[in-house]
Amino acid sequence: MDFETRFRAQLDALRDEGNYRIFADLERQVGQFPKVRNHGSGPDEVTVWCSNDYLGMGQHPDVIGAMVDVTRASGTGAGGTRNISGTAHQHVALEEELADLHGKEDALVFSSGYVSNWAALSTLGSRLPGAVIFSDALNHASMIEGMRHSRARREIWTHNDPEDLDRRLSAYGPEVPKIVAFESVYSMDGDIAPIEEICDVADAHGAMTYIDEVHAVGMYGPRGGGVAEELGLMDRITLIEGTLGKAYGCFGGYITGSAALCDFVRSFASGFIFTTAIPPAVAAAARVAVKHLKSSEIERMRQRRQVARLRRLLDAHGIPHMDNPSHIIPVMIGDPVKCRFIADVLMQEHGIYVQPINYPTVPKGTERLRFTPGPLHTDADIDHLVAALNGLWKQCALARAVA
Numbered sequence: 001m002d003f004e005t006r007f008r009a010q011l012d013a014l015r016d017e018g019n020y021r022i023f024a025d026l027e028r029q030v031g032q033f034p035k036v037r038n039h040g041s042g043p044d045e046v047t048v049w050c051s052n053d054y055l056g057m058g059q060h061p062d063v064i065g066a067m068v069d070v071t072r073a074s075g076t077g078a079g080g081t082r083n084i085s086g087t088a089h090q091h092v093a094l095e096e097e098l099a100d101l102h103g104k105e106d107a108l109v110f111s112s113g114y115v116s117n118w119a120a121l122s123t124l125g126s127r128l129p130g131a132v133i134f135s136d137a138l139n140h141a142s143m144i145e146g147m148r149h150s151r152a153r154r155e156i157w158t159h160n161d162p163e164d165l166d167r168r169l170s171a172y173g174p175e176v177p178k179i180v181a182f183e184s185v186y187s188m189d190g191d192i193a194p195i196e197e198i199c200d201v202a203d204a205h206g207a208m209t210y211i212d213e214v215h216a217v218g219m220y221g222p223r224g225g226g227v228a229e230e231l232g233l234m235d236r237i238t239l240i241e242g243t244l245g246k247a248y249g250c251f252g253g254y255i256t257g258s259a260a261l262c263d264f265v266r267s268f269a270s271g272f273i274f275t276t277a278i279p280p281a282v283a284a285a286a287r288v289a290v291k292h293l294k295s296s297e298i299e300r301m302r303q304r305r306q307v308a309r310l311r312r313l314l315d316a317h318g319i320p321h322m323d324n325p326s327h328i329i330p331v332m333i334g335d336p337v338k339c340r341f342i343a344d345v346l347m348q349e350h351g352i353y354v355q356p357i358n359y360p361t362v363p364k365g366t367e368r369l370r371f372t373p374g375p376l377h378t379d380a381d382i383d384h385l386v387a388a389l390n391g392l393w394k395q396c397a398l399a400r401a402v403a
């Protein structure tokens with residue numbers, strides 16, 4: 001069997017569709033973020049405009065300090081699964097910190113946010129006989145894979161539409177275990193779910209609620225507990241899922257909920273049980289980041305300022321961007337070739353790195369550049385970005401937004 005030819009044929013097809021992914025080869029440098037060294041073609045130094053290290057916590061001295069200190073004190077790896085010698089005191093402390101963040105009885109840490117969604121949803125869906133999972137149409141791949149793996153029945157409700165959710169829930173009797181799964185901030189459009197309305201509908205049908213706050217933890221709410229915290233709704237959500245790899249600048253994922261719920265997932269989820277625990281130093285660093293953002297508002301305030309500033313300048317130049325209440329600014333191009341071309345020119349000629357977002361990640365005709373300004377982008381960085389976009393809008397004869 002000629003496997004190589006088969007691999008190449010599918011890769012060629014991907015290239016022909018324009019969906020072949022090329023990674024930027026970058027080197028982050030403490031103290032310089034969001035400027036990074038570029039090892040690929042283009043300038044030696046570029047400014048990152050699409051990082052999920054939303055608040056720059058990945059280079060915070062206290063977070064680095066915890067990772068270095070615990071590595072020196074405890075070594076590198078956890079040395080086992082959580083059950084077989086791998087539970088370090090740092091994991092226990094991190095889980096307490098996360099339970100406190102969300103006002104829940106308990107928390108469980110996983111290898112990543114992806115794994116936490118996959119493991120929690122597949123366990124809930126498969127271990128609650130007859131369960132039906134009601135999934136928002138735009139849920140993340142990690143949730144979709146978890147639901148699929150559970151083999152539970154799925155109902156896909158119209159994105160952010162509590163009325164459609166209500167109609168679908170109404171089709172099932174009170175004896176059916178129902179799980180309503182959705183996100184708070186959706187990362188491609190930057191829109192935010194109507195959490196209260198969704199909880200009202202779920203309550204009326206006796207459904208449990210499962211929210212992915214991956215793009216919100218650290219950034220929303222007075223202590224960084226996410227949009228549900230900001231709206232005072234954390235106690236209405238059965239399970240809150242988050243990541244330690246985005247605004248917290250580290251690595252790993254988690255769920256929080258009641259003691260029984262966490263114990264249930266801990267005891268039955270294969271994706272939790274049969275894998276090495278995250279390094280104790282990573283757990284310690286993540287805990288410091290979570291703790292820091294519980295009391296520090298500076299990063300969130302400065303992020304909001306820079307987000308507002310970029311939106312204002314885009315508006316002033318008529319550069320169309322999707323209006324939303326979050327920190328994510330999608331600049332709409334509406335054409336896959338132009339989208340990639342503009343991203344290439346930004347990188348090669350202006351030292352601006354933003355990954356083009358094309359189909360199938362977003363629907364055809366809505367191709368975009370997705371900017372995530374953070375507290376460490378300077379006013380000059382924003383001015384430079386807007387000037388470059390303005391020039392490209394002229395060069396490519398792209399439509400301007402009407403004020």
Ligand SMILES: *Cc1c(COP(=O)(O)O)cnc(C)c1O
Nearest residue numbers: 112113114140214243245252253
């Ligand atoms: C990134 C992401 C995840 C996965 O989190 P990781 O920690 O990166 O694995 C889960 N859900 C959503 C919505 C995400 O964007």
